[in-house]
Amino acid sequence: MKSAVLTALRKIEIKDMPLPEPGTGEVRLKVAAVGVCGSDVHYHEEGRIGSQVVKFPQVLGHEPSGVVDAVGAGVKLKPGDRVAVEPANHCGKCVYCQRGRQNLCLEMKFLGTPPIDGIFSQYRVMPEHCCFPISDSMSLTEASLLEPLGVGFHAVNLAKVGLGDTVAVFGSGPIGLVTLLAAKAAGAAKVFMTDLIPERLTFALKTGADYVMNPSDGDVVEWILDNTGGLGVDVTVDAAGKQETLDHCCLCSRRGGKAVIVGIPSVDRLLLPLHEVRRRELEMHNARRSNGEMKACIELVASGRINVKPLATHFFPLEKISDAFSLVHNYADGVIRAIIQPNGEL
Ligand SMILES: [Zn+2]
Numbered sequence: 001m002k003s004a005v006l007t008a009l010r011k012i013e014i015k016d017m018p019l020p021e022p023g024t025g026e027v028r029l030k031v032a033a034v035g036v037c038g039s040d041v042h043y044h045e046e047g048r049i050g051s052q053v054v055k056f057p058q059v060l061g062h063e064p065s066g067v068v069d070a071v072g073a074g075v076k077l078k079p080g081d082r083v084a085v086e087p088a089n090h091c092g093k094c095v096y097c098q099r100g101r102q103n104l105c106l107e108m109k110f111l112g113t114p115p116i117d118g119i120f121s122q123y124r125v126m127p128e129h130c131c132f133p134i135s136d137s138m139s140l141t142e143a144s145l146l147e148p149l150g151v152g153f154h155a156v157n158l159a160k161v162g163l164g165d166t167v168a169v170f171g172s173g174p175i176g177l178v179t180l181l182a183a184k185a186a187g188a189a190k191v192f193m194t195d196l197i198p199e200r201l202t203f204a205l206k207t208g209a210d211y212v213m214n215p216s217d218g219d220v221v222e223w224i225l226d227n228t229g230g231l232g233v234d235v236t237v238d239a240a241g242k243q244e245t246l247d248h249c250c251l252c253s254r255r256g257g258k259a260v261i262v263g264i265p266s267v268d269r270l271l272l273p274l275h276e277v278r279r280r281e282l283e284m285h286n287a288r289r290s291n292g293e294m295k296a297c298i299e300l301v302a303s304g305r306i307n308v309k310p311l312a313t314h315f316f317p318l319e320k321i322s323d324a325f326s327l328v329h330n331y332a333d334g335v336i337r338a339i340i341q342p343n344g345e346l
């Protein structure tokens with residue numbers, strides 16, 4: 001089988017690898033669709049996210065769907081089953097797993113996060129508990145968008161976004177957009193979104209944002225205060241990981257409001273406007289990936305409550321994966337999610 005292997009910074013090579021065999025409790029997936037995530041781009045461009053450093057060679061990719069191809073002993077799934085995949089394989093035993101914080105597991109094996117190889121491959125063995133069957137009405141492309149949707153839901157769940165809440169999401173890339181979808185599904189009344197790329201604002205409006213603004217066109221804080229009776233919003237979300245978006249999270253929030261940091265910064269430290277934060281008693285949350293949101297995401301997409309389909313804007317065969325990375329890195333051609341199809345369209 002073929003795998004896309006990161007062999008050096010900004011260098012992905014297509015290599016022949018042995019077909020992996022599923023062990024007890026495992027399935028082998030024929031990989032259908034894998035999104036190229038901003039975090040993949042961080043590893044590709046910078047070789048690390050904070051203290052998580054790539055040791056080459058490394059296979060990236062953690063937003064997959066697939067078709068069960070072979071099963072090991074004790075597995076209920078059958079060859080031919082179409083599945084969404086939870087890339088987080090938690091241990092179930094450590095102190096955090098026991099407390100329901102599986103995303104903070106001490107023994108976490110997360111696809112495509114060093115030193116665990118990801119799934120930009122034609123086949124990959126996964127534990128059965130990471131594979132969630134999907135209905136015939138859901139496409140494998142939609143299934144590959146459930147993992148990022150789960151990240152949006154996790155942010156919304158941490159802030160307990162509820163009926164009638166006002167929400168501002170700073171950054172209208174894929175994670176900003178899934179946060180918008182999740183916030184609306186949770187009952188948010190008004191969602192404000194910003195981005196520096198005009199196409200992304202158009203996309204955000206189409207996806208359901210109520211107000212959009214390009215920060216190069218004016219003062220974001222004033223804009224939000226003007227549209228919330230001078231109070232600020234109930235919940236702010238940083239979906240970009242930049243100093244400016246973090247500032248907006250703090251300054252656009254109402255007193256006693258909540259801010260959730262979801263974006264991954266390229267730098268190790270950012271500054272907080274502490275007096276603004278303190279005077280508001282701003283409740284700050286940091287979101288790491290998602291925690292058990294997959295089932296809800298499957299139901300909401302299968303029932304038509306949430307439409308993730310438009311987020312998949314570009315499709316590439318495995319051989320063209322470097323083109324997909326440069327497209328995403330350069331925010332080119334209106335890309336939201338670029339999807340790799342290692343076995344063509346399944
Ligand atoms: Zn991701």
Ligand SMILES: [Zn+2]
Binds near residue numbers: 091096097098105107
């Ligand atoms: Zn654990």
